[in-house]
Amino acid sequence: MNPATYLTRAARLYPSNPAIFSGTTQITDYAGFADRAARLGQGFSEKYGIGSGDRVALFISNCPEYLDLLYGVWFAGGVVVPINHKLHPREVAWILNNSDASLVIAEGQQADTLQTTGSCPVLDVSSDAYRDLASASPLSDPVPRASDDLAWLFYTSGTTGRPKGVMISCGNLQAMILSYFTDVDAARTEDTSLYAAPMSHGAGLYNFIYVLRGARHVVPTSGGFDPAEIIGLAGHHGNICMFAAPTMIRRLVSQAREQGYDGTGLRTIVYGGGPMYLADIQDAVEHLGSRFVQIYGQGESPMSITALSRDLVCDRSHPNWAARLASVGTAQSCAEVRIAGPDGDTLPAGEIGEILVRGPQVMLGYWQNDKANAEALQDGWLWTGDMGTMDADGFVTLRDRSKDVIISGGSNIYPREVEEALIAHPNVAEACVVGQTDPEWGEIVIAYVVCEKGTALTASELDAFCLDQIARFKRPKTYHFVNELPKNAYGKVLKTALREREGVTHT
Template sequence: MNIANWLYQTALSWPARPALYQGDILRQTYSELLQAVCSRATWLRDQHGIRSGDRVAVFARNAPEYIEVLHACWWLGAVVVPVNFKLHPREAEWIIRDAAAALTLTESGTVFVAEDGIAEAKLAAPVANQGKISAPEPVCTQALAWLFYTSGTTGTPKGVMLSHDNLRHMTLCYALDVDAAQPDDHMLYAAPMSHGAGLYMFAQIRAGGAHLIPASFGFDCEEIIGLAETRGNLVFFAAPTMVKRLIAAAKQQGYAGDGIRTIIYGGGPMYAHDIDEALACFGPRFVQIYGQGESPMTISVLPRDLVADQTHPRWKARQASVGIAQGAVKLAVLGTEGEVLPAGHTGEICVQGPTVMTGYWQNEPASAQALKQGWLHTGDLGHLDEDGFLYLTDRSKDVIISGGTNIYPREVEETLLAHPTVFETAVIGEPEPDWGEQVVAYVVFEPGSSASEAELDSWCRQHIAAFKRPKRYVAVPELPKNSYGKVLKTDLRCRTGAEAAPA
């Protein structure tokens, strides 16, 4: 089944329902959205030669046309390659080439020079109304729909292959476990649509609810509070750091959450103090999910009643968990030999079910490593309690999560090591009140060489996305290592904020 059939059916059943807002302005009803999608699909096919199975990359901020383009691609049986807009164009280019994208849609249509050989068009390019409405192309359930690039500790992006069936089961889990979508909802896209927020659109489409693109195209506390008051019934995904910022703004204004129906949070640790403040300010409007690109948004869930419940004897411990397995998946904590560990024992969190990716794009070794003996190995460490609640106790990878976005230390380290004055470097995360974590680089210079913090920062800005660059550079004479020469990042985390001098 083509996942785009849900839009087709909804538009035929309830054509006059509001479909797409930009801020407070209604842009399209469902019948108008259907027409726009069919016209844009014709444009992709006739003007750019897009056919079933072709990859189409989208490298842009949230925009009303984003939803049109996603469905236009699926209408043709093509594959969407959503690229994080915060990436440096050089990083985006690597993904586009690896995916062998037939077309890349960007805001300006001029991000990449023609000599690079990347076919590029403007996301919001005017498209003539074709008049003809037709059903989406039939595809098999395992056909590729969403090719999402994530990174491992090596910093090498891997293309997560998600099928139409993966997305369908993810959406059914959402409706069953996370939040029952309603026709009068407004799904707000404050987090990037290139990630999980974009995948949550399907439940809203199936229910015939509205989609709301902020006028700011992103996360703005004042705007969200205003839209909650004017539109009402807001539902949106937010990283814990976004929730913290929203609660801080709400407390300043004396706003208590009226007009917000559900906030789904995940993508990083939600600290106990922060969720306590959020509940005190907004009440039971919060749902926690745990997932990853390889099982999108769908591993475990802590429903709103369990987030807010203080009657159970172990309520505080449960609130610190990431909840119970979502309805379509099976959870287990496995030991080093692949054995299922009993409750209370820490091991690798593994999952199986119809939401699990089909593999990594053209990367058999990585696929074989992640998908073993019927399980997706998440790379995260944790344990289950006797009631089936899952607790994340550590990350087996040294991933830094800042503002809900993963930052991979080795990528930053390799960038710094390319600087002519840098001999060794180690990158870690340190707690930061607004963003969860921030990047810190410990640097050992070549003998007789040095560089200022400004010089190192300028170097990073030239080579990687701005959000990945270190917020602090610390010069040290040497890095702590064990007898095998491995850098002891645990020691560095203990030293962060101590007497080491800035670069």
């Protein structure tokens, strides 16, 4: 099914429902939303020849037009190629060439820069040409698409080399959507979907859930994540539902504490995309209440591997509540999940291995990359590259990316365990642990630490604290105190960048 069908159905059921907002200002209702997408679809088809399976890249920041463009591309039968708007033009050009994009939609100076690449036509979303495109006669219906047809071609962040194009089909999206309703949150018509995280990533895929319900879609006027702005929008709109990376939640809780805000107007905050430390989620629940749901997924299986419900996030009655809260929950309805050793055999409960998943939500494969497909997709299972354990009740706990495991003196050290110990210190705001090559031990543990504002720590103080938390061989050998950790546009800490500092490497 063409994803644009979700919008046409919503427009018939909820034509006068407010649909898209810029901050507190309504842009259009559902009838207008669907009409605009249908006109864009016709314009894409007439002017640029976009048809079934043609790739259209979106290289723009969060804005209300993003939703129009998504559905306009799908109306024409095209495939959306979302690109992080913070990428360098050379990186964008590589993605455009690799995906064989028929059109790239950009904005302002970025559009002007891309005009010089010559790889495909460029449409400036702020131009008269775009406005003319949106005034075309509307397509009567979305171009038919099958379940296995490509809909979303997402390029991985590429921190260890060239990014890979993850092929997500119409059927993959449908499985993801149905699992969300079942396992994550029962979205409602009165809800407000807030896009504070990049719409070029997972946050953009949340739109389907709320389009199907005829709910509101709000893009902050800042175009991103501003805790004070979000608190204000929650008070104005109410029933805010949003995705937030763990680092974003930490900032939101800090702002809430400063303002004396209790979470009024926020309904659901779905968190994922990086490690949520136990101390941080406990602090978030304490200050903002029962509003948090955790999901675990990746571009290859978006939002749809495991989930930890809001009830479990708040439960303190179960004997294993702390371990469950530190986990990423249990398999979602669409997914089979298991922990495997290098030979692919399932490991016993509690043993660390690679997390494998299969189901109708798992990608078709990587775009034109047979080598990567052979490594990631084996006997129907997606090898996620994440290391974890599963307990007897099915709760999965992430340990680390397989490439991040530190082997020191023949012993495996999982950085997340060390980071959990560091973040437990009241003066530590953020921590990241990487491995550094060492002639005696093979690798040693290096910690990068950001202190809470107005506080300070010494290496010896933090070392003594670690020794009270974890085994001696796991503790960092060196502590670097920094003002901030390098992150990508999605809030993930770039461990590769940390390894490159001061000669830190990883084999």
